[in-house]
Amino acid sequence: MPDTGIGASVKRKEDYRFLTGKGHYTDDLNRPGQLYACFLRSPLAHAQVKSVNADEARKLDGVVAIFTGQDMADDGVGSLPCGWVVTDRHGEPHKAPPHYPLVRDKARYVGDQVAMVIAESQARAREAADLIEVDYEELDPVIDMSEAERATQIHEEAPGNLCFDWELGDKSATDEAFAKADTVAKLDLVNNRLVPNAMEPRAAIGEYDAGSDSYTVYSTSQNPHLLRLILCAFVLNLPETKVRVVAPDVGGGFGSKIFAYAEETACTWASRKVGRPVKWTAERGESFLTDAHGRDHITHVELALDNSGKFLGLKVDTKANLGAYLSSFSTCVPTYLYGTLLAGQYTTPAIHCNVKxxxxxxxxxxxxxxxxxxEATYVVERIVEVAARELGMDPAELRRKNFIQPEQFPYQTPVALNYDTGDYEPALDKALQMIDYKNFSQRRTESERNGKLRGIGFSAYIEACGLAPSAVVGSLGAGVGLWESAQVRFNATGTVSVFTGSHSHGQGHETTFSQLAADRLGIPYENVEIVHGDTGQIPMGMGTYGSRSLAVGGSAISKACDKVIEKGRKIAAHLLEASPDDVEFKDGKFTVSGTDKSKTMAEIAFTAYVPHNYPEGLEPGLDETAFYDPLNFTYPAGVHIAEVEIDPDTGITEIKDWVAVDDFGRVMNPMIVEGQVHGGIAQGVGQALYENCVYDKESGQLVTGSYMDYCMPRADNFPNFRVDMTVSECTHNPLGVKGCGEAGAIAAPAALMNAVTDALGQEIDMPASPEKVWRIAQTRIQQAAE
Amino acid sequence: MEMTGEYRIEAPRDIVWEALNDPEILRNCIPGCEELDKTDEHSFEAKVKAKVGPVNSRFTGSVSLSNMNPPESYTISGEGKGGAAGFAKGSADVHLQAENDQVTVLTYKANAKVGGKLAQLGSRLIDGTAQKMASEFFSEFERQVSEKYALSSSAAAADTADATTPPAEEATAASTSQTSDQATEPPVGESAEASPAAAASQSTSSQQAAPGRGETSSTKQSAGGLPPAVWIGGAAIIVVLLLILFV
Known part of the structure; x- marks a missing residue:
């Protein structure tokens, strides 16, 4: 195995600067003459803003400007758009009420931006914000989504507070399947709301240069080009040539930094108004209030089976909370990224899904x-487990019975996706063996002897990632293409800069992409520099999310490398006095077939920039750009098994063991992949046992607004995850890779909750907090005693 | 958010009612109270410095009273703003019950909303802080009321024993509340802790007090010689502060 090439567990080159405090995060940057912004946020969940009086605040020394929504309206600032138009089941596009960076009429959630204060220091800006008097007329807040349709209307565009009523799948076929069923398993589920909690809070600096009439925006974005596109084309109406977005080191995003937010928009706009750079860094409390939250579904699901345990049909009814405004991609998450995954790894012939x-x-x-x-995996894997319990079947065997078989690929699901490849049984077998499933009942008996409750839970997940084929997502309503770009630029001395449209905010791109380029080009790993996160340097790209960096961004790099090699072949053929057709490229050397004549990649690069002896008609330089638009999603899949032990006296759930067998296709850096799996499982465990974002149902106040009330998982909550892989290579990208960033978070909640409910013998919603678990365990003990 | 409480105070109900409506007592008993001003007959404003967990701010509260049923009960509604710290608002029903001639049981039932940082950061701490501040308030209140009552009782006793005692001395039970520990000092304008305004109002009320009024008169005169607005306001403030600080 090579030390630094594809397949090697190379240590992350970016970690040195991260671990020694030498990273360049947005808040580390300071621009000459910089001012500080503070946003006055609504303390009310729903209120008409009747007036904003900032007279006293303006008098404060050091206050430079105070802006309200009206100032932005007067300047023609637009609304933050939602980039995915979902067409609902009546053929109507989703309701798209405006989302202004500063409110113009109503505050619609606690934390909504009511005014922006700009001052010489952060402290002064905060102090001034405190002096602003806002006259609110309080309105009834709508918090409980199960009652939202009958509650006060939040947007005039959306009667019944309904954004869309969407469906997928064949309803009548599903109804028929249910009519034929021997058994129907039913379940009501809550997919709890989560706060993203990136380690680095959001931050932005807007800087306007009057000389060039252009803006530079420094931002904690996962997606700098998309932020530029939204700022220019939708909100501030500027040419893209006049805006540069730099997203330097970013400390985690988990999705929440994909989107264009009010704050960076306002800082950009205001920098021109005040003629100086404007910086804003979120306090942790602001992150809780305003980072786009995750999940928040309530679902009723039914699975129809025949007596042998074959799945006949699946019905899913979900209400998805979108919050007060549509964030950049909020409409596609509970629709096309959810309903399409409801087939799971199974051959369920008829599926119908309705999402409001x-x-x-x-x-x-x-x-x-x-x-x-x-959310989809949680629905499928929980109802499968419930069905197994109702039928008295082994949950592993029920799954096996319904798996799509290897010879059925490519497999068309009844919910739009076409799985290119997969092989599910080997993962299940490996996982069963790793966790020593056959001796589980013995371990359970031992636990019982010690007064503990033991449970085991499965999750045979599948995901569609590597977002995404542009034509497909375009036909579903996406406003953007989801290809990726790469530029591979050789320097004269043989070093290479790789410019990628993917953005690294913790994933280790600088390492993995270097491995990829070094391997492809046959040059030392150290000679590769990865450049990302700056629209002023890199070709347009689409950022990082949806486990797409390697599958889409890496494929673009691979294609650009191919172009470099093709050009290098021509140069080498000239130097070696051979026909390009006879020149082979391998391990960084161009060789004439059947001879020992060769030229290294570095020699070719030097020749390309010092073309004294050069092929006629060939351009100098060795610098190639490629764009890659995937042909399909990739479909990582696998089996996670969690084993838990519950102490009925404390309600504490201890994870005794966790095995994960994932199929990510070809693996570039096993250590990074394993790290991604660990992180994903940790987040999934967080959702299942600890995390819960709660708003007070009457007042709409965020009552879990700090780490005192929002419980994050910690290292001592986890066992050593045992991770293994199976490999079925992706059939449609040049690397055969699938994507691993989200798998753990997708698989984990269902596995863990299946184990907890197995131990308790009763349903329980996430998070399975000690209090809830304790109550159930105590009731069970009492019942057993009676 | 709902909050209820019950406190047993060793003083007759009228005395408690009176004290509950005495702004000076309230100001002395409310932790962190900096100011309280009457804005009209049925409303008051108070400024209180308070810390709830990590939220440290100066709160401004305004209050109004309704359902007045002296000396037994009233409803108090109010709203307090703490700038960036957030807000609190709500109402409370306060009830006084005479357990016997010497002991009164005060109960309250408050309904309140908090918002902003106070709700976001303090939600776990609010109950604890409320308990702490409530106990601080009521122990001080209890102390002041009991002392005042003891003082007025002994003054009345002295009055009975010695008819030459000037009536003004024990006339205002409320004002003696400020004689927190210097019972030997003259009851009027004596307290080192009393603010000048308090002293002024106290001496005014002392002067207005009818001569010859002993402890029985104080039970009759619920206002204790103070203008009704003062006691209303005072009561208002305490409950608002309860709302602001305790919920």
């Missing part, structure tokens, strides 16, 4: 690690 997207007076909800796919 609801507006409520809460922070906007959008993509969060997995985005729609964890």
């Amino acid at each position: 997207g609801m507006f409520t007076n809460t922070a906007p909800v959008d993509a969060y690690r997995g985005a729609g796919r964890p």
Whole structure:
């Protein structure tokens, strides 16, 4: 195995600067003459803003400007758009009420931006914000989405607070399947709302240069080109040539930093108004209030089976909370990233899914690690487990019985997707063996002897990632293409800069992409520099989310490398006095077939920039750009098994063991992949046992607004995850890779909740907090005693 | 958010009612109270510095009273703003019950909303802070009321024993509340802790007090010689502060 090539567990080159405090995060940057912004946020969930009086605040020394929604309206600033138009089951596009960076009429959630204060220091800006008097006329807030349709209307565009009423699948075929069923398993589920909690809070600096009449925006974005596109084309009406977005080191995003937010928009706009750079960094409390939240579904699901355990049909009814405004991609998450995954790994012939997207007076909800796919997996894998219990079947065998078989690929599901490849049984077998399933009942008996409750739970997940074929998503309503770009630029000395439209905010792109380029080009790993996150440097790209960096961004790099090699072949043929057709490229050397004549890649690069002896008609330089638009999603899949032990006296769930067998196709860096799996499982465990974002149902106040009330998982909550792989290579991208960033978060909640409910013998909603678990366990003990 | 409380105070109900409506007592008992001003007959404003967990701010509260049923009960509604710290608003029903001639039981039932940072950061701490501030308030209140009552009782006793005692001394039970620990000092304008305004109002009320009024008169005169607005306002403030600080 090579030390630094594809397949090697190379240590992450970016970690040195991260771990030694030498990263360049947005808040580390300071621009000459910079001012500070503070946003006055609504303390009410739903209120008419009747007046904003900033007279006292303006008098404060050091206050430079105070802006309201009216100032932005007067300047023609537009609304933050939602980039995916979902057409509902009546053929209507989703309701798209405006989302202004500063409110113009009503505040619609606690934290909504009512005014922007710009001052010489952060402290002064905050102090001034405190002096602003806002006259609110309080309106009834809509918090509980199950009652939202009958509640006060939040947007005049959306009667019944309904954004869309969407469906997927064949309803009549599904009804027929249910009519023939021997058994129908039913379940009501809550997919709890989550706060993203990136380690680095959001931050932005807007800087206007009057000389060139252009803007530079420094932002904690996962997606700098998309931010530029939204700022220019939709909100501020500027040419893209006049705006540069730089997203330097970013400390985690999990989706929440994909989107264009009010704050960076306002800082950009205001920098021209005040003629100086304007910086804003979120306090942790602001992150809780305003980072787009994740999940938040309530679902009723029914699975029809015959007596042998074959799945006949699946019905899913979901209400999805979208929050007060539509975030950049919020409509596609509970629809196309959710309903399309409801087939799971199974041959269920008929599926129907209905999703109602609801507006409520809460922070906007959008993509969060997995985005729609964890919700789908949770529905499928929980109802399969319930069905197994009702039929008295082994849950592993029920799954096996319904798996799509290897010879059925490519497999067309009844919910739009076409799985290119997969092989599910080997993953299940491996996982069963790893967790020593056959001796589980013995371990359970031992636990019982010790007064503990033991449970085991499965999750045979599938996801569609590597977002995404542009034509497909375009036909479903996406406003953007989801290809990726790469530029591979050789320097004269043989070093290479790779410019990628993917954005790294913790995933280790600088390492993996270097491995990829070094391997493809046959040059030392150290000679490759990855450049990302700056629209002023890199070709237009589409950022990082949906486990797309390697499958789409890596494929673009691979294609650009191919172009470089093709040009290098011509140069080499000239130097070696051979026909290009006879020149082979391998391990960084161009060789004339059947001879020992060769030229290294570095020699070719030097020749390309010092073309004294050069092929006629060939351009100098060795610098190639490629764009890659995937042909399909990729479909990572696998089996996670969790084993838990519950202490009925404390309600504490201890994860005794966790095995994950994933099929990510070809793996570039096993250590990074394993790290991604670990992180994903940790987030999934967080959702299942600890995390819960709660708004007070009456007042709409965020009551889990700090780490005192919002419980994050910690290292000592986890066992050592045992991770293994199976490999079926993706059939349609040049690398055979699938994507691993979200898998853990997709698989984990269902596996863990299946284990918890197995131990308790009763349904329980996430998070399975000690209090809830304790109550159930105590009741069970009492019942057993009686 | 709902909050209820019950406190047993060793003083007759009228005395408690009176004290509950005495702005000076309230100001002294409310932790962090900096100011309280009457804005009209049935409303008051108070400024209180308070810390709820990590939220440290100066709150401005305004209050109004209704359902007045002296000396037994009233409803108080109010709203407090703490700038960036957020807000609190709500109402409370306050009820006084005489357990016997010497002991009164105060109960309240408050319904309140908090918002902004106070709700976001303090939600776990609010109950605890409320308990702490309530107990601080009521222990101080209880102390002041009991002392005042003891003082007025002994003054009345002295009055009975010695008819030459000037009537003004024990006339205003409310004003003596400020004689927190210096019972030997003259009851009027004596308290070192009393603000000048309090002292002024106290001496005014002392002067207005009818001569010869002993402890029985104080039970009759619920206002204790103070203008009704003062006691209304005072009561208002305490409950608002309860609302602001305790919920």
